[in-house]
Amino acid sequence: MIFMDCSPFRTKLYRSVHWFVISAWLLLIWPGTAKAQVSRARTNKAPRAIGVLEFLPGGKVNLIPVAIRIDGDFYDASAYKASPVPMALWSEVVYEGFRTGVSQGLFTVSGALQNQRTSEWIGEGTWQTNEQLAARAKKKTAPAEPRGLSDDEGPPVLRHSGPKQPQPQPTVPAKTPDQPSASAPAAQTPVPATSAPAPAPTPKPEPEDKAQPSLKRGKPAPKPEEPPETAVPAGSARAVPPKPQIDLVPAVSDVTPSDARSYAFEVKPDEFNQLRDKMLALAAEEIRARNRSLEGKSGPAASSGHTSRRKAADSLQPKLEDVLLRIFDLSSNNEPLLVLTAKSEMPAPLSDAGMPASVQYTLLLVEREDVNAEFHKILSNLTDSEHLAVSPRIELIDAVDADGDGRGELLFRRVSDAGSAFVIDRVIGDQLYTLFEGKLP
Numbered sequence: 001m002i003f004m005d006c007s008p009f010r011t012k013l014y015r016s017v018h019w020f021v022i023s024a025w026l027l028l029i030w031p032g033t034a035k036a037q038v039s040r041a042r043t044n045k046a047p048r049a050i051g052v053l054e055f056l057p058g059g060k061v062n063l064i065p066v067a068i069r070i071d072g073d074f075y076d077a078s079a080y081k082a083s084p085v086p087m088a089l090w091s092e093v094v095y096e097g098f099r100t101g102v103s104q105g106l107f108t109v110s111g112a113l114q115n116q117r118t119s120e121w122i123g124e125g126t127w128q129t130n131e132q133l134a135a136r137a138k139k140k141t142a143p144a145e146p147r148g149l150s151d152d153e154g155p156p157v158l159r160h161s162g163p164k165q166p167q168p169q170p171t172v173p174a175k176t177p178d179q180p181s182a183s184a185p186a187a188q189t190p191v192p193a194t195s196a197p198a199p200a201p202t203p204k205p206e207p208e209d210k211a212q213p214s215l216k217r218g219k220p221a222p223k224p225e226e227p228p229e230t231a232v233p234a235g236s237a238r239a240v241p242p243k244p245q246i247d248l249v250p251a252v253s254d255v256t257p258s259d260a261r262s263y264a265f266e267v268k269p270d271e272f273n274q275l276r277d278k279m280l281a282l283a284a285e286e287i288r289a290r291n292r293s294l295e296g297k298s299g300p301a302a303s304s305g306h307t308s309r310r311k312a313a314d315s316l317q318p319k320l321e322d323v324l325l326r327i328f329d330l331s332s333n334n335e336p337l338l339v340l341t342a343k344s345e346m347p348a349p350l351s352d353a354g355m356p357a358s359v360q361y362t363l364l365l366v367e368r369e370d371v372n373a374e375f376h377k378i379l380s381n382l383t384d385s386e387h388l389a390v391s392p393r394i395e396l397i398d399a400v401d402a403d404g405d406g407r408g409e410l411l412f413r414r415v416s417d418a419g420s421a422f423v424i425d426r427v428i429g430d431q432l433y434t435l436f437e438g439k440l441p
Contacts, residue, residue, distance in 0.1 A: 063123035330408035
């Protein structure tokens with residue numbers, strides 16, 4: 001009976017001790033856990049700026065600010081804390097350039113310029129590749145070696161001065177019949193008294209001082225005549241040199257280091273050709289579908305007389321030019337993300353009577369291949385130069401880690417008649433989720 005009366009208290013005692021042990025254990029590990037959470041929160045709050053390096057044909061490099069991430073939210077980098085210069089273009093800010101996730105070098109901002117008409121900002125500075133930075137660091141850390149220390153000339157040798165070498169005697173030229181001997185005096189010819197005195201020697205002109213400024217007078221010397229321009233036959237076109245391309249490379253500025261990795265999906269040449277053929281077939285179908293939709297807008301009255309033309313357009317195989325296929329691995333899930341860009345010239349739709357006979361389309365197609373080798377369309381952008389105001393052209397810049405989590409996002413540029421703006425999209429499944437979208441002018 002005594003045992004039965006005391007058992008409830010013993011159970012309560014054990015429970016109290018149990019909770020006491022758990023509380024003590026939590027108190028012991030809480031400082032470390034709280035410290036880790038605070039450290040992670042501070043890391044997330046660090047600003048992370050994303051820009052685009054613009055490599056001009058002459059070798060100059062500029063920085064275009066895109067977005068800046070503060071406390072998990074993205075803001076326009078060209079306007080954030082612009083007082084008057086934006087925070088992303090403050091002097092001595094360092095950006096690291098990446099190509100598909102691989103570091104290329106560092107860009108240090110030294111100044112900022114603003115276009116008064118469009119209010120766009122551009123950063124000026126110096127660009128150094130990783131090879132240049134490594135060579136500079138090696139040069140600084142290499143110890144100074146005394147001159148001649150590494151030269152191996154063998155044991156020292158004493159050299160005594162020998163007898164003086166005889167000086168060579170000057171050679172006397174041989175006497176000729178017309179030249180008098182050097183030892184005999186030359187015969188003097190009498191000079192008549194009535195002869196005029198010899199003229200005084202003309203003094204040599206002093207050398208011209210190039211550093212001294214001088215004024216040139218008179219008419220300038222005539223320029224040499226240029227050869228006449230070769231006549232070009234009528235109807236023949238001159239060879240126009242190609243317009244120099246501007247290379248755009250993503251850049252990131254962040255004080256917190258991140259584990260950068262390559263976002264390129266490695267495939268064998270045969271596999272690449274197979275994927276390319278599939279993407280070209282999908283691209284041709286996108287162009288034909290666009291033509292069908294535009295032809296349908298012309299109305300039944302107009303389309304009734306052009307049935308044969310529509311059938312010919314459906315059976316026509318578009319000719320793709322400037323084809324570029326890039327394959328990414330953004331999330332390390334072994335599912336390649338394929339991005340194809342191309343140009344194609346197709347007949348103009350009937351609905352646009354004022355357009356030329358043919359129109360050049362620009363296509364951007366984004367597809368995802370799953371584990372079953374099936375393609376899923378994520379984005380299709382087909383535009384032409386005549387409708388940029390209605391449908392802006394989308395260009396792929398590259399893949400970049402916008403938020404520092406190790407996964408890659410796609411950096412696009414939208415181009416319209418008024419200007420351009422950058423967009424950062426994350427791929428989740430078969431959809432694009434916009435993290436940042438700049439405003440078109």
